[in-house]
Amino acid sequence: MRVLVWLTEGTWEAAVDAARELAEGRDADVVLLHVDDAATADAWHAGPAGLLGRGGPAVTGTPLHDAVAHLLEDAQVRLGLPSSTDERSPHGHERVETVVVDACRDADVLVCSRDGDRPGPHSLAPPTRFVVDHAPCDVVLVWARG
Amino acid sequence: MHVDVTTTAGAVVAVVVLVAVLVFAVVRPYGLPEVVGALPAAVLVIALGLVPWHDALDEARTLGPTVGFLAAILVLAELAREDGVFAWAGGVMACASRGSPRRLLGAVFVVASVTTAVLSLDATVVLLTPVVLATATRIGARARPGVYASTHLANTASTLLPVSNLTNLLAFGASGLTFAGFAGLMALPWLATVAVEYGVFRWWFRGDLATPVHRVPDDAATPAPRFALVVLAATLVGFAVVEPFGVAPAWVAAAGALALAAPRLVRSPRREATAVVRAANVPFLVFVLALGVVVLAVRNGPVGDGVAHLVPARTDFLGLLAVAGLAAVLANLLNNLPATLVLVPLTAHSPGCCSRCCWA
Numbered sequence: 001m002r003v004l005v006w007l008t009e010g011t012w013e014a015a016v017d018a019a020r021e022l023a024e025g026r027d028a029d030v031v032l033l034h035v036d037d038a039a040t041a042d043a044w045h046a047g048p049a050g051l052l053g054r055g056g057p058a059v060t061g062t063p064l065h066d067a068v069a070h071l072l073e074d075a076q077v078r079l080g081l082p083s084s085t086d087e088r089s090p091h092g093h094e095r096v097e098t099v100v101v102d103a104c105r106d107a108d109v110l111v112c113s114r115d116g117d118r119p120g121p122h123s124l125a126p127p128t129r130f131v132v133d134h135a136p137c138d139v140v141l142v143w144a145r146g
Numbered sequence: 147m148h149v150d151v152t153t154t155a156g157a158v159v160a161v162v163v164l165v166a167v168l169v170f171a172v173v174r175p176y177g178l179p180e181v182v183g184a185l186p187a188a189v190l191v192i193a194l195g196l197v198p199w200h201d202a203l204d205e206a207r208t209l210g211p212t213v214g215f216l217a218a219i220l221v222l223a224e225l226a227r228e229d230g231v232f233a234w235a236g237g238v239m240a241c242a243s244r245g246s247p248r249r250l251l252g253a254v255f256v257v258a259s260v261t262t263a264v265l266s267l268d269a270t271v272v273l274l275t276p277v278v279l280a281t282a283t284r285i286g287a288r289a290r291p292g293v294y295a296s297t298h299l300a301n302t303a304s305t306l307l308p309v310s311n312l313t314n315l316l317a318f319g320a321s322g323l324t325f326a327g328f329a330g331l332m333a334l335p336w337l338a339t340v341a342v343e344y345g346v347f348r349w350w351f352r353g354d355l356a357t358p359v360h361r362v363p364d365d366a367a368t369p370a371p372r373f374a375l376v377v378l379a380a381t382l383v384g385f386a387v388v389e390p391f392g393v394a395p396a397w398v399a400a401a402g403a404l405a406l407a408a409p410r411l412v413r414s415p416r417r418e419a420t421a422v423v424r425a426a427n428v429p430f431l432v433f434v435l436a437l438g439v440v441v442l443a444v445r446n447g448p449v450g451d452g453v454a455h456l457v458p459a460r461t462d463f464l465g466l467l468a469v470a471g472l473a474a475v476l477a478n479l480l481n482n483l484p485a486t487l488v489l490v491p492l493t494a495h496s497p498g499c500c501s502r503c504c505w506a
Binding site: 008009010011013037039040043044046047048050051052053054063064067070071115116117118122123125126144145 | 247279286290297353354356358433434
């Protein structure tokens with residue numbers, strides 16, 4: 001069984017816990033997926049770019065990548081089971097949710113978390129709702145927890 | 147070769163040179179600093195006779211205090227970072243949030259607004275935004291709202307004080323206001339724009355802000371760098387207190403920077419002096435002066451005359467709106483710095499000379 005765990009900042013812990021419950025004691029191949037948020041990266045680069053004339057070296061990497069690397073490490077530790085990681089970035093007109101749906105094609109189960117911890121439509125942000133609606137595999141959707 | 151600045155040919159050459167400087171600054175071929183394009187362009191407009199050399203010197207003299215302030219505030223902000231002011235601010239934001247993404251956004255708005263107002267927008271973009279990202283990560287919140295807030299407030303919150311933005315200083319000199327008078331005039335607009343932006347952010351990022359409250363790490367708070375904070379507070383007070391006596395903000399900022407740099411210079415003179423010069427970003431200072439000369443070539447010709455005709459003579463509210471609209475259009479066409487250099491001398495005796503809030 002191939003279990004894909006979609007990790008998003010702020011809610012990944014609940015998804016990892018659910019994946020552990022699902023995969024423990026089974027012959028499961030767990031993949032921890034993170035898709036970079038292009039909008040945050042754009043905001044990160046736009047600030048210095050707006051400072052006309054300040055020069056400085058061209059920005060190539062960002063601390064955003066370091067933060068993702070730490071998140072994936074923390075998730076593997078919290079999972080406590082053998083797992084692999086899959087870090088993707090949207091290209092061109094791709095969006096985070098379409099990249100996640102695309103990654104689901106080889107999975108038997110997708111585990112992901114709601115965005116909020118209170119009942120109601122706002123507990124699912126539009127990207128998460130899109131993934132739940134379009135994932136071609138089974139979906140385990142859990143409540144976010146702090 | 148001599149080109150008459152008042153002819154159509156002169157105007158075309160001046161505009162082409164200005165556009166070339168701006169395109170170079172945006173594209174930065176091979177990662178070269180912007181001054182590599184601006185300085186030869188300034189020499190060119192002087193050599194062509196578009197700007198007489200004595201006018202270029204006058205322009206440099208006019209911009210001198212602003213450029214001096216810029217150097218001092220860049221050094222002051224960098225020394226404050228090295229003394230741990232921004233790391234401390236990150237701890238303050240983390241503790242104030244108590245792990246809530248919504249409260250973190252509120253804390254980022256307060257800290258970014260104050261940082262921009264006191265240390266100018268460069269400090270917020272370059273020094274505070276990485277701290278905001280690190281703080282969001284530490285408390286398990288999504289980085290997007292905070293990173294957007296920090297980079298946006300570097301603009302929105304830069305209207306309060308003459309020292310908050312390079313363009314404020316350019317307009318301040320022509321406004322005839324005192325430092326405190328400028329702050330008093332801009333306080334309500336500043337509060338209003340920051341409040342509106344906060345409301346928009348709460349709505350726009352409602353999904354990211356709905357994530358659960360996380361526990362704040364025990365070691366989030368760092369000790370306050372008291373000396374640096376006292377120096378920054380004294381510098382801020384100094385701006386308002388000594389300005390009525392004709393002391394330029396550059397001297398106050400320089401005194402603050404010197405106070406922070408002194409202990410370091412005593413310990414390791416050569417290394418710290420090099421670091422201070424690097425923090426002052428001399429290429430940027432030269433870029434501002436060179437851009438001023440290039441803009442002067444445009445301002446002194448038919449294009450400047452045309453813009454001057456667009457500046458309304460009326461001194462009522464509609465006149466203010468009209469000049470604010472003109473400033474907004476020019477700032478979006480040219481970037482706010484050259485737009486300010488074009489407009490401030492033309493509007494110095496009109497109601498719109500303090501409308502920089504619409505430019506950035």
